[in-house]
Amino acid sequence: xxxxxxxxxxxxxxxxxxxxxxxxxxxxxxxxxxxxxxxxxxxxxxxxxxxxxxxxxxxxxxxxxxxxxxxxxxxxxxxxxxxxxxxxxxxxxxxxxxxxxxxxxxxxxxxxxxxxxxxxxxxxxxxxxxxxxxxxxxxxxxxxxxxxxxxxxxxxxxxxxxxxxxxxxxxxxxxxxxxxxxxxxxxxxxxxxxxxxxxxxxxxxxxxxxxxxxxxxxxxxxxxxxxxxxxxxxxxxxxxxxxxxxxxxxxxxxxxxxxxxxxxxxxxxxxxxxxxxxxxxxxxxxxxxxxxxxxxxxxxxxxxxxxxxxxxxxxxxxxxxxxxxxxxxxxxxxxxxxxxxxxxxxxxxxxxxxxxxxxxxxxxxxxxxxxxxxxxxxxxxxxxxxxxxxxxxxxxxxxxxxxxxxxxxxxxxxxxxxxxxxxxxxxxxxxxxxxxxxxxxxxxxxxxxxxxxxxxxxxxxxxxxxxxxxxxxxxxxxxxxxxxxxxxxxxxxxxxxxxxxxxxxxxxxxxxxxxxxxxxxxxxxxxxxxxxxxx
Ligand SMILES: [Zn+2]
Numbered sequence: 001x002x003x004x005x006x007x008x009x010x011x012x013x014x015x016x017x018x019x020x021x022x023x024x025x026x027x028x029x030x031x032x033x034x035x036x037x038x039x040x041x042x043x044x045x046x047x048x049x050x051x052x053x054x055x056x057x058x059x060x061x062x063x064x065x066x067x068x069x070x071x072x073x074x075x076x077x078x079x080x081x082x083x084x085x086x087x088x089x090x091x092x093x094x095x096x097x098x099x100x101x102x103x104x105x106x107x108x109x110x111x112x113x114x115x116x117x118x119x120x121x122x123x124x125x126x127x128x129x130x131x132x133x134x135x136x137x138x139x140x141x142x143x144x145x146x147x148x149x150x151x152x153x154x155x156x157x158x159x160x161x162x163x164x165x166x167x168x169x170x171x172x173x174x175x176x177x178x179x180x181x182x183x184x185x186x187x188x189x190x191x192x193x194x195x196x197x198x199x200x201x202x203x204x205x206x207x208x209x210x211x212x213x214x215x216x217x218x219x220x221x222x223x224x225x226x227x228x229x230x231x232x233x234x235x236x237x238x239x240x241x242x243x244x245x246x247x248x249x250x251x252x253x254x255x256x257x258x259x260x261x262x263x264x265x266x267x268x269x270x271x272x273x274x275x276x277x278x279x280x281x282x283x284x285x286x287x288x289x290x291x292x293x294x295x296x297x298x299x300x301x302x303x304x305x306x307x308x309x310x311x312x313x314x315x316x317x318x319x320x321x322x323x324x325x326x327x328x329x330x331x332x333x334x335x336x337x338x339x340x341x342x343x344x345x346x347x348x349x350x351x352x353x354x355x356x357x358x359x360x361x362x363x364x365x366x367x368x369x370x371x372x373x374x375x376x377x378x379x380x381x382x383x384x385x386x387x388x389x390x391x392x393x394x395x396x397x398x399x400x401x402x403x404x405x406x407x408x409x410x411x412x413x414x415x416x417x418x419x420x421x422x423x424x425x426x427x428x429x430x431x432x433x434x435x436x437x438x439x440x441x442x443x444x445x446x447x448x449x450x451x452x453x454x455x456x457x458x459x460x461x462x463x464x465x466x467x468x469x470x471x472x473x474x475x476x477x478x479x480x481x482x483x484x485x486x487x488x489x490x491x492x493x494x495x496x497x498x499x500x501x502x503x504x505x506x507x508x509x510x511x512x513x514x515x516x517x518x519x520x521x522x523x524x525x526x527x528x529x530x531x532x533x534x535x
Contacts, residue, residue: 012164015171019162021066022170026160028069028081032062034151035088039095039105056180063174089148096144202293204327209296211523213304218519219368220490222439223307225514226427227278229271229315229377230461231445233477234453235420242401243393245420248428249479257481258431261501261533264478266447267508269461269470272324274446277508279328284508296523298511299331299370305518307370311335312357314349314376325374332372334361348384351375351426358433370518373430377423378449380460382415386422393417404456412459416451431481438489440497440517441481444507448473476507493517496534505533 022029037058044054068080095105162170233239238246238253238260252258268274273284282295299309311329316337329335338353354373361371376385383391395410402410431441451459454469461473480497487494505513512531521527 015164015167019167019170019174020070021063022174023160023162023167025066025069025081026162027155027158028085029062029066031085031151031155032065032088033058035092035148036062039092039099043099043105056177057184059174059177060181063177085152089152092148093141093145097141100140201324201327204293204297204331207293208300208331211296211301211304212525213301213523214521215305216519216521218490219306220438220440220486220493220517220519221367222362222369222371222434222437223302223514223517224371224373224430224434224439224441226373226375226430226441226443227275228375228423228427228443228445228477229379230447230449231378231420231423231477232416232448232451232472233475234448234472235417235451236477238479239477243397243417245417246424247421248424252428252431252481257483259480259482259497259501261478261480261503261505263502263504264444264476265474265504265506266445266476267474267506269447269473270463271446274507275325275328278444278446278510281511293327297328297331298514299328299372301511301515301520301523302370302518303333305515305520307368307518308366309333310361310369310371311374312338312354312361312371313374314338314351314354315374328372336361349376350385350387351377351423352429354426355429355433358430362433362437368518375423375426377445378416378419382412382419385419390418390422390425392421402452405452406457409452409457409459413451416449416459435483436485437483438485439483440486440490440493442478442510442514442517443481444478444510445476448476478505478507493534500534503533503535509533 016023037055040058041054065084069077072080091106099105235241235243236246237244238249239262244250249258249260253260266274267277268284276292277283279299280292280295280297282290282292286292302309309332311332311334313329313336315325329337336357338349338357354375358371358373361369378385393414395407395414398405398410398413402413405413427443434441447461449459449461450465450469450472453472454466458465458469462469482494482497509531510533512528513533515523516529516532516534521529
């Protein structure tokens with residue numbers, strides 16, 4: 001079917017008008033697209049997480065931003081273009097900076113990272129930045145800013161020729177981008193940083209479930225759970241690492257009071273989702289299928305079983321916004337945060353400051369007790385985690401064993417190993433504090449740390465890295481310490497602890513193991529014994 005000339009001309013004119021915001025200012029449009037969309041696409045391509053909606057939505061947004069250029073009178077056009085150009089350049093530089101610092105841009109930042117960033121206070125953010133913002137990375141920022149300037153200079157002078165066919169193709173692409181943006185609207189909204197920032201962090205006390213708990217009545221006077229931070233089993237002599245990083249815990253193991261578990265993985269690779277999966281019946285894989293704060297919490301089950309609950313922490317309770325981990329502390333009968341003393345300062349309180357708090361907690365006669373200790377452990381920045389006398393290792397000790405690393409990275413390994421050595425002291429001291437009591441201590445790390453294992457230039461635990469990296473981070477140490485009195489009184493439990501050291505287990509079920517130790521038979525009529533690590 002042929003269009004009559006006038007009808008054909010009509011459609012040509014419609015297409016011309018529709019694509020005019022792009023065609024009359026092609027250089028401006030390309031510049032916007034490069035500055036606003038390219039960093040996101042680049043990030044997601046690097047991490048192999050490129051989402052289908054990213055490019056079409058970017059096209060659509062740039063089209064909308066270009067619209068005023070054809071609508072405004074020439075008087076305002078120039079100042080509009082300048083303003084938008086400057087804002088887009090600032091966003092580009094921020095994106096590049098974030099990409100280097102967090103491995104994510106403003107547009108690709110994940111929910112976990114947002115909560116992690118918000119959960120840190122300014123002092124922690126400063127520490128974090130000083131770990132990751134090295135001179136060569138600063139150089140990358142400088143280079144990217146120069147690139148923007150060069151881009152501006154060249155694109156400004158480019159001329160584009162559009163004909164009917166290229167206009168038609170452009171119109172089709174733009175229509176597709178509108179269609180795709182509308183189709184993926186919920187994703188676009190949920191990945192919006194403003195949405196993530198304003199998403200509430202509910203008070204868990206308002207979501208108590210008041211479960212019916214049936215217990216076998218066999219209470220352990222003290223159940224202690226130590227949640228470590230970023231402790232990699234690959235850097236622990238308990239797990240065969242060549243440096244003697246766990247001498248004191250090694251002695252407890254030789255003494256048959258410490259049981260080191262061999263096949264344990266964490267469900268998540270960052271603190272907040274990991275803590276949720278440990279402290280409640282929520283696991284990361286549930287995603288948004290359920291509101292996490294409506295899930296049953298371990299603390300409530302322990303309280304209903306008859307345990308008095310304590311939360312002792314060397315991590316901060318509140319960051320710039322409410323910290324989700326702090327919400328678990330609110331559920332406890334008593335809570336103490338070492339970090340409270342240091343608010344507003346660069347915080348380097350050492351984990352041993354928990355020892356007197358722990359002693360106070362043990363000294364009152366109330367039993368049974370359930371005590372959660374949350375350590376700073378091996379959190380970056382490593383050299384702030386241990387006192388000078390634990391600085392046993394330095395980069396010279398790694399010249400042969402880590403010859404593939406640069407000297408500054410060998411320094412980082414040495415500092416990391418010193419955190420493990422200091423953690424060895426703190427954890428073994430905590431265990432010794434309960435020696436004369438009826439007590440069991442469970443130690444596990446929230447997640448591990450990739451100390452240059454998946455790549456010789458990366459150390460940390462990031463969500464947006466390769467599967468190989470995440471597999472390294474998921475390998476965590478877990479151990480049980482039992483006292484003579486505990487072994488006497490709870491021989492069946494002791495036997496199960498001894499015989500389970502090789503069981504493969506993921507820590508998003510650890511709540512059921514703790515319930516098992518506490519003598520919980522059923523919760524709301526359901527038995528969870530099959531989910532326990534202890535068999
Ligand atoms: Zn952590």
